[in-house]
Amino acid sequence: MARLNTEIPDLGDLRPFRSSRMTFRLLDIDDAPELQVMTDSPAITSTISFLTSPFSIRNAWELIAGEGDEWRPRFIGGWLFESRRLAVVMGVILHGAHELEVGFWVRPSLHRKGLAKEAMEAFLPLAKTLFPLRLLVAECTPSNVPAVKVLNALGFVTDGATGRKPPRSRFELTGCTAPPPEARRGPG
Template identity: 35%
Template sequence: MTETLIRLTTARCRIDRLDAADAPALAAITDASVTEQVHFLPTPFTEADARALIARSGGDDVFYAVREGAALIGVIGVHRRGRDHEVGYWFAAAARGRGLAREAVAAVVRDLAAARPGGTIVAECRPGNARSEALLRRIGFVPTGRAGRRPGRMLFAWRAGADYRIDVC
């Protein structure tokens, strides 16, 4: 179960479960620039699609809202694959280029690592998606040289950086 994350707060973001009331905002931030990259999202992504995604969130596939103030600015998916977890994300066009995705995804990855020591955290990225690949590398993911589970994707694995540690009491 991926329900580790209840609520996280970063310097600029709050990360918590998507709620049914988020459906209109989720539809609004999920434009063609997102649906072209995320294979399971239909184009156009409607409010009904948003409600369906929120309703199926839970268990091994949980979608978290990333908020700046009250505004929904992105989504982070956490998907359990046995002992491993896969992280995926998309952000509103207006939120891109401001470091918010890096801040939020890094917080989720750190939380997963602390809650699931010994598990592997992975992400998939399309070759040529330079922004997403750069984000993954900045927060400690490294390319594995293997194809991802989805066609046309490369697999990245998270490796704790030198400034990362888990204190065990």
């Protein structure tokens, strides 16, 4: 079985938090079956470049454990209070000493219900508190119009620069403390 990646400083200590409709916590290996069911849909796998289709239980274990990923992301699950179903997944990646990348996907049957925005609105204040000197960034393919709209509504803007994983575009959260320009796009 995959080993949970706990080597990322600070993210492993993230405490559960809430929004008006969901409770959030770091995903663990026991969440793999629900993550697999939620994610194994062309509506998800066709828009997120690092997900495979079909998305297997092994893929879910590996994603949660961070195996084979040079950036060692952590994933936060959002469960609806009412149904106790996994509704939203947020990915969080520390890049070097200056950036925190965030991303998200929503269970396909729950698209266009405001859950992505609600989840990110619950997480972003925590991210700013935990990592006050990091620039908050996101990457998204321009053709993923719903996700771009959510990012824009949250205050993320893009100058059209290509992200770390083309063809994704890079977005930066306005109003964040930014590292010096020479450190922004450095390695890591």
